[in-house]
Each structure stands twice: as structure tokens, then as C-alpha cells.
Amino acid sequence: MNIDKKTQTEIEAATFRKLLQHLDNHKEVQNIDLMITADFCRNCLSKWFVSEAEKLNTExxxxxxxxxxxxxxxxxxxxxxxxxxxxxxxxxxNSKKK
Known part of the structure; x- marks a missing residue:
């Protein structure tokens, strides 16, 4: 891949926004379903957002x-x-936790 870091960050940000829009368009998909199939959910995304902000000294x-x-x-x-x-x-x- 031959793209500069700024462009890559912009693409990643746009991809994240698209993921959020997709999840918003599919509210019928419950967080527990996401946890079962993908091992993350909307709450995980929220926590990751906070964590990454902290790394940038942003509250x-x-x-x-x-x-x-x-x-x-x-x-x-x-x-x-x-x-x-x-x-x-x-x-x-619960079976995934084991």
C-alpha cells in the first residue's frame, strides 16, 4: 500500500463513521448478537474511543x-x-467465555 499517513487516517476515520452508520441503520442487531458473532459490540466501540482519546491526552x-x-x-x-x-x-x- 502506498498512501501517506494522513490519507490513511482520513480513510480509517471515514470507515469508522461508515461502520457507525451501518450499526445505526441496523438497530435490530442487538449488542449481545454482536458479542456472540464478532466478540465486540457498540459498547466496546465506545470504550475503545475513550481509550484512544486518552492516548492522545484528550478527555x-x-x-x-x-x-x-x-x-x-x-x-x-x-x-x-x-x-x-x-x-x-x-x-x-456464556459458551464463548469458556
Whole structure:
């Protein structure tokens, strides 16, 4: 690959924004489903955002990161879109932990 670091960073940022948009367009995909299949979820993205900000000496709260990832406060997202985990989901999630 022959692209400069600035261009690569811009592409990575645009890709991240596209991922967030894709997740926003598919709210039916529950965080637990993401954890089962991909071993990360929207909350992980929020935590990673905070962690990377810290590395750049920039303070970002988890609430602010949730706002970026969920496009609304996390509590609001949970109330509107998060459903209780099914027995099957919990079983699949717990079996991955082992």
C-alpha cells in the first residue's frame, strides 16, 4: 500500500463513521448478537474511543463516546432499541467465555 499517513487516517476515520452508520441503520442487531458473532459490540466501540482519546491526552467521557456511537444517550438507546437477551443468546454468549 502506498498512501501517506494522513490519507490513511482520513480513510480509517471515514470507515469508522461508515461502520457507525451501518450499526445505526441496523438497530435490530442487538449488542449481545454482536458479542456472540464478532466478540465486540457498540459498547466496546465506545470504550475503545475513550481509550484512544486518552492516548492522545484528550478527555472523552464514556457518555460522550456513547453519544458518538449510539447517536443518542445510551440510556435512551437501551429504552428504545435494546431487547432483553433470550435464553439462547445468553447460552451462546456464556459458551464463548469458556
Amino acid at each position: 472523552v467521557s464514556i457518555e460522550d463516546a456513547h453519544q458518538i456511537v449510539y447517536k443518542m444517550p445510551y440510556i435512551e438507546y437501551k429504552e428504545k432499541f435494546q431487547t432483553p437477551a433470550t435464553v439462547e443468546q445468553l447460552k451462546a454468549f
